[in-house]
Amino acid sequence: MPFSPFPSSPPAAPPLPDGGARLDAVEVTRGTRVVFSGLNLTLGERRIGLVGDNGSGKSTLLRLLNGLILPDAGTVEVVGLDTRRHRRVLPAHVGFVFQNVDHQIIFPTVREEMAFGPLEQGQSKVAARATAERLLAEHGCAGWGERAVDELSEGQKQLVCILAALAAGPRVLLLDEPFSALDLPTRLALSERLAGLDQQVLMASHDLGLLAGFDRVVWLHAGAVAADGAPGEVLPLYEAHARARVARARLERGGGVSTARHVQGANLPGPRSR
Numbered sequence: 001m002p003f004s005p006f007p008s009s010p011p012a013a014p015p016l017p018d019g020g021a022r023l024d025a026v027e028v029t030r031g032t033r034v035v036f037s038g039l040n041l042t043l044g045e046r047r048i049g050l051v052g053d054n055g056s057g058k059s060t061l062l063r064l065l066n067g068l069i070l071p072d073a074g075t076v077e078v079v080g081l082d083t084r085r086h087r088r089v090l091p092a093h094v095g096f097v098f099q100n101v102d103h104q105i106i107f108p109t110v111r112e113e114m115a116f117g118p119l120e121q122g123q124s125k126v127a128a129r130a131t132a133e134r135l136l137a138e139h140g141c142a143g144w145g146e147r148a149v150d151e152l153s154e155g156q157k158q159l160v161c162i163l164a165a166l167a168a169g170p171r172v173l174l175l176d177e178p179f180s181a182l183d184l185p186t187r188l189a190l191s192e193r194l195a196g197l198d199q200q201v202l203m204a205s206h207d208l209g210l211l212a213g214f215d216r217v218v219w220l221h222a223g224a225v226a227a228d229g230a231p232g233e234v235l236p237l238y239e240a241h242a243r244a245r246v247a248r249a250r251l252e253r254g255g256g257v258s259t260a261r262h263v264q265g266a267n268l269p270g271p272r273s274r
């Protein structure tokens with residue numbers, strides 16, 4: 001059977017009641033590089049994974065969804081809010097966990113970092129502190145409140161960032177490689193927690209196993225949708241592409257450039273979005 005990068009059926013999960021997110025004809029240039037050119041996507045499922053090679057546009061897509069980046073053309077709508085017109089109120093609805101924890105952490109202590117979101121949501125100081133302490137305790141970090149964030153390990157900082165995003169109770173949670181520094185027990189515990197959340201979760205990850213139970217996976221390649229569907233369909237396609245890329249590089253190193261095009265899946269399809 002010929003290699004086809006497109007899954008045969010659309011994802012089965014029901015759409016979110018409050019609308020999810022929609023990108024229409026989105027154009028984004030970062031620096032001198034065109035990242036998206038006419039991207040259309042409707043993101044309604046509860047758990048959506050994003051995969052793709054380095055530089056394919058995953059972080060840019062997530063940043064578009066929380067209004068950190070505005071489209072040069074086209075529109076982005078999240079939970080019914082146009083990110084250009086409602087940029088200021090978006091953080092109250094859309095939580096974000098950055099790839100680099102240093103881009104996220106702004107307070108000196110764990111408690112302050114964790115309580116910021118609940119305070120912004122209108123909780124009293126006492127209630128915000130209680131929310132922070134409860135989440136920390138639930139994740140085996142009771143007593144961390146007084147700790148200086150600077151003195152935490154990278155993985156511990158990452159955990160605080162994720163818990164801080166959860167503490168704010170957003171309607172949509174965007175996670176950019178959130179588990180890269182976490183130990184296995186913490187990863188498993190947080191995966192379980194994410195699976196049980198009511199909110200919509202969009203997560204970019206190079207750890208394909210983390211996305212296996214999701215409702216839908218979108219594979220981005222060079223700023224376009226290369227495949228989109230159920231994890232059981234999209235993840236093997238992406239993995240085949242990765243293996244083909246490695247095989248092609250091996251052949252090229254060995255001087256066999258002309259045979260590289262015979263490697264299954266080495267040639268990507270044209271862009272596709274929905």
Ligand SMILES: Nc1ncnc2c1ncn2[C@@H]1O[C@H](COP(=O)(O)OP(=O)(O)OP(=O)(O)O)[C@@H](O)[C@H]1O
Pocket residue numbers: 030031032033035052053054055056057058059060061099
């Ligand atoms: N601050 C920036 N200035 C200029 N170009 C940028 C900037 N950030 C990203 N880019 C470019 O935008 C493109 C998409 O980058 P993006 O960070 O969205 O990719 P990614 O899929 O998240 O990659 P990774 O898997 O490495 O995190 C890349 O070509 C990158 O070089």
